[in-house]
Amino acid sequence: MSRRIRNVRAARLQGRRAGAISRLLAIAVDVGAAWVIFVVGFAAVGLVWDFLHTGDVRIASPGPWITTLITSVIFVLLLTFGWATTGRSIGKQVMGLRVVTDAGTILSVRSAFLRALIYLVFPLGGAWIVFSPRNASLPDHLIHSVVVHDWMPALVDLQGGPPSGQQRA
Amino acid sequence: MTAADAVPSGTEGPPTAPAADPPVPAVVPEVVSTPRPPGVLDLVVRGTRLGVDAAGLLAAEVAGAGVRVARAVLPPVVVRGAVDAVDDAVSRTRDAARAREAAQRDEVADAVRGVIGQVVDLVIDQIDFGAVVAKVPVDEIVSQVDVNAIVARLDVGAITEEALDAVDITAIVRESTTGLAGETLDVVRAQAMGADGIVAAAVDRLLRRRAPRDLTFPAYDAARPAVAAERDRT
Numbered sequence: 069m070s071r072r073i074r075n076v077r078a079a080r081l082q083g084r085r086a087g088a089i090s091r092l093l094a095i096a097v098d099v100g101a102a103w104v105i106f107v108v109g110f111a112a113v114g115l116v117w118d119f120l121h122t123g124d125v126r127i128a129s130p131g132p133w134i135t136t137l138i139t140s141v142i143f144v145l146l147l148t149f150g151w152a153t154t155g156r157s158i159g160k161q162v163m164g165l166r167v168v169t170d171a172g173t174i175l176s177v178r179s180a181f182l183r184a185l186i187y188l189v190f191p192l193g194g195a196w197i198v199f200s201p202r203n204a205s206l207p208d209h210l211i212h213s214v215v216v217h218d219w220m221p222a223l224v225d226l227q228g229g230p231p232s233g234q235q236r237a
Numbered sequence: 238m239t240a241a242d243a244v245p246s247g248t249e250g251p252p253t254a255p256a257a258d259p260p261v262p263a264v265v266p267e268v269v270s271t272p273r274p275p276g277v278l279d280l281v282v283r284g285t286r287l288g289v290d291a292a293g294l295l296a297a298e299v300a301g302a303g304v305r306v307a308r309a310v311l312p313p314v315v316v317r318g319a320v321d322a323v324d325d326a327v328s329r330t331r332d333a334a335r336a337r338e339a340a341q342r343d344e345v346a347d348a349v350r351g352v353i354g355q356v357v358d359l360v361i362d363q364i365d366f367g368a369v370v371a372k373v374p375v376d377e378i379v380s381q382v383d384v385n386a387i388v389a390r391l392d393v394g395a396i397t398e399e400a401l402d403a404v405d406i407t408a409i410v411r412e413s414t415t416g417l418a419g420e421t422l423d424v425v426r427a428q429a430m431g432a433d434g435i436v437a438a439a440v441d442r443l444l445r446r447r448a449p450r451d452l453t454f455p456a457y458d459a460a461r462p463a464v465a466a467e468r469d470r471t
Contacts, residue, residue, distance in 0.1 A: 073423065074420075074423065075423065075427045077427070077430065077431075078423070078426065078427045078430055081430055081452070082459040083454060083457050083458065083459030083460075084452040084453060084454060085450075085451075085452040085453075085454055086433065087429075087430070087432075087433020087434065087436065087437055088433060088436050088437070089429050089432035089433045089436055090426070090429040090430060090432075090433050093429055162422065163425075163426055163429060164422075164423075164426045168456075168457055170456065171456055172454070172456035172457040172458070198436060198437070198440050199440060199444070201446065201448070201450050201451060202450065202451050202452070203433075203437070203450060203452060214454055214456075214457070216454055216457050216459070217426075217430070217459075218459050219423065219426060220459075
């Protein structure tokens with residue numbers, strides 16, 4: 069199914085470098101997704117564990133360190149998987165963004181993992197987007213990556229042909 | 238003001254009586270009479286005429302046949318004289334008889350239709366449909382109808398399935414929901430884009446940066462997204 073971008077300005081910005089707010093919202097969605105996955109997964113594992121090993125089935129409440137640690141791991145894995153496959157994590161899919169190399173190609177798994185790790189260890193590095201004349205964050209400078217607006221879901225065509233079902237305003 | 242002053246200029250003496258209006262010819266309403274449909278009497282008369290014309294045509298045909306026999310039998314000298322004259326007369330008579338016969342045939346057909354219509358109207362007028370319907374045992378007929386058997390013979394499931402197949406509800410729901418969600422998402426994305434621009438402009442103004450930000454990225458073609466490009470293996 070193809071969709072048409074009705075907003076003229078948005079259509080004009082497709083393929084251009086994304087700004088701070090769009091990327092901040094995307095990261096926020098990714099953090100939220102990682103947290104939801106952790107909560108649901110922890111509750112499910114806890115219930116199954118209690119059901120199998122104890123007679124008292126209850127929903128456990130994890131401590132803050134456990135929550136932070138496991139959510140961080142999920143966060144890095146989510147970002148790595150998304151960026152290394154389609155260039156989109158969940159948050160970037162929602163916000164219509166794509167991470168590519170400065171050559172315009174998809175990041176390798178190593179680059180995607182490093183980029184995610186930098187964001188986790190030093191999230192303030194993302195603040196550099198606001199000051200960069202080319203909307204580049206600190207991880208972008210280190211990994212040589214670029215985040216662009218790319219709203220339209222494209223059909224994969226590894227043969228290099230034009231993607232089918234594409235309509236751009 | 239006197240009465241004389243009231244008289245219009247150019248008129249003198251006592252006022253005369255107003256002149257009488259010219260006579261208006263009486264309007265005689267035109268009576269439009271609708272032609273009476275042909276009746277039985279018309280049918281008899283036209284049928285008689287048709288018979289007479291048919292007899293005349295038959296006589297003319299017989300005479301024509303006689304002329305042809307005479308042409309074959311008599312010597313050419315006689316044929317060129319008297320027989321030709323007779324043949325002309327017979328031909329004219331035969332043509333006229335054919336024309337009259339055709340016209341009478343149409344009139345007779347018209348009369349037949351008219352008579353049939355009148356007869357049917359008379360018959361219908363004589364029928365008391367209320368009494369006829371009252372004599373129909375509707376309850377008895379309905380009680381003998383096995384509605385369940387009729388319904389059982391109907392493959393409602395197949396009919397419903399066929400109707401649902403004709404209408405691709407799944408596609409309609411998918412199109413509407415994805416379209417609505419997509420439109421909503423596009424609004425959020427567009428607003429975020431606007432916020433990007435506002436933040437960037439504010440910071441650039443704070444930094445006294447005059448040149449606008451370079452947001453172009455020629456290496457990436459949005460019309461051919463990165464998933465179609467060769468992977469970066471570095």
